[in-house]
Amino acid sequence: MGLSATGLGSGMDIGSMVSKIVDAERAPKQERIVKNMNDVETNISAYGRLKTSLDTMKDLMFDFRRDNTFAARSTVSDNAETVSATADHQAVTGVYSIDVQQLAQSHKLVSDGLDPKADFGAGKLTLNLGGRATTIDIAEDNSSLLDIVRTINSHPSNPGIKASVINDDSGARLILGGDKAGADNQLALSVNAPITSPLQAFAFNPASQSNAMNEMQAAKDARILIDGLASVSSDTNTFSDAIRGVDIEVSKLTMPEDGPVTITVDEDRDKVKASLAEFVDAYNAFYQVTKALSKYDPETQQGGPLVGDSVIRSAVNQMRSLFSTPIEGAPDSLKTLSELGISTTMDGRLEINNAMLDKQLNRNFSALEGFFGGNNGFARKVEETVQSFTGFTGTIRNRESSLGDQRIRLQDEQETLDRRMQGLEDRTLRQFSTMDNAMGEMQSQLSAMMNIMPSG
Template structure:
């Protein structure tokens, strides 16, 4: 910071001299603060990397536990043009024959023709969809067909009836469509208007033989027959849990299937439910990779090379050693209450190498998945199973009250103190700069006075 101009009496550059003096005093103190801040920043980043590598495992264990990842089922349909299927972990493996006899569809009705520019007059339409009803009041000055459509579609109590207008060579027609499929979602319209009103064209009751509007599409439930015996219906084209843990998504009727251009009658769809061994094996492999990534990260952060003296930012930190030892203990200790066929990782073919990483004996893992699939899922995902133990162990270090969070909080406190030291240093240097500048200014003034006196004396001496 410059204060004032360069000296004029002495000819000295006061600002430059003051800045050099202040910088010489500031530099070593500021360098120490910056060095300490850099070291703290490196440590904060290191703990962040360690925490992230551990949380990858923790979140994976939570997924194993909550989403039954290790109890996955596979499901296939031999004719996806007729239906597709999805299965939860509760699905019972087996083959099921499914015939789609009827698809769910929404109700749709259409009126007779009329002049679209005609004013229909005042009246009321009581419109029902299933068990719900809303009343549409039609005023005299808003009684053209587009007004009626707008009043229906924008009615605040409309429960799912869509009004529209179609035109043909004869005239305009009002169409009412339900947004819900199923037999229980029929549309009804009761008209309250003068007998001669065009609004009378919009009355409809599916229970009546004679109606002003006609049915374009009947409201129907979906219907399937499973294994030739069980008849199941649904108001949508998704049949849920008729086969335990399986949802059937219906696309077309069984009799609509085509084979080389010919209609195929009564060709049921085969739905095959099984254990998804590939998915479960892949999930276990991801867990092993996650631990090995943590192992690599922790070794890099805590390394020390006696030859080069190179060291990681967390060298000597007890957290790394503690977490690793605790994880190894869980890996090798039998899980209490686990199935007899799988009580430890080693029984799945997962062991620790001499270096400290995990490795998989895939032959052994495949055999377990083939013979004891359900037991593998139980080992990982039960209430007090392997996944829960690893998750809880890691959370004790990465959670908001965990050991890593405690170290990070301590380091952040150090950053706050260093920032405070920097602020104090800046204020002190401002004071030093002002005091030094004042001293140089006073010296410059004194030199100016001396120079003036000398010049005065010289002028009085004889030439």
């Protein structure tokens, strides 16, 4: 309250008296508001923890389903420095031999040796890369070799041609290179200037046998031979879907004495095992959260913030039901999670029987996608179950919304109480001040009467 005034008439500590009266009036109401607000904040935090642990499982299953994790493929190359590969879920398992006959390369041109200090004069250069062309103006007073290089590189419509200069014993040479490899991405450069203009030193027509610039590197496609039969070309050193679901990256030519590179595509059991372990860990983390939030200690008679809460019981029961309920449409060899070697322990956690899991992965790997994937598989069932709790209209979201409303009401109650106590303080202070003034007047009158009375 901050009151410390002392009554001038009575000598009483009016501020202290008013503060005690207001505090006595406020205490029970304030204690109730604080307790209820603490309970609300604790429950909001508890539901937040529960929601996060559930959403972790949902997000995992969404990622697994989106990425076709349970149909994952692995690739092994016996010479990864020459040929490497990656495979998606559509790849057919098998062993493939790859001969790298040619690497893709971009087109490069180089001029004859030139005077680096010379001006090449005004004109227009039309640059063409694989049919994409642009024309660049060269100004008379901005026509040195370096000026031309800067103009080409900075032109907003440059089709992808990089210009540079090298210096050797013959002088300065202009080098032009395309940013895309492949036989279709040839360079051409035509000059619109007088026939005697020095700019003519940069002309190049790939269809002509006579050119001012020289071909430094031909534009080529990469070419591989698969299993000694299928010849495949690509304008980059990556071959997509030459083998269905497999991307092949080539880096070197294969030598006849070394033979072809062998690529093995297989089912990625290790990735699937790691993903299943990740889900089991996520469920066990969720279960530990439910235990912590709903525990009750009979010795201390203290319970978790959500002890006895039906949301926790429902979430645990529905998840456990998923583990034992057969998935409709799944392969006969894999209908439930327990058939995969994942089961619930006596204390409620999930655990993996690795021997049983390995057996299923070796015998029924193709059944995994049918069990987990699709819109009716196990992964989707987990997502839907969690969504019913954490989604926009889910049970936990409804509880959080209700708690949010309670918090707003308690904040309103606090503001109302503060206003009432301020009013009580003001009224009480006025009353005490009036009483103090009256007592002061009485004392003054009594003192005056004593002064006029004759002394004995």
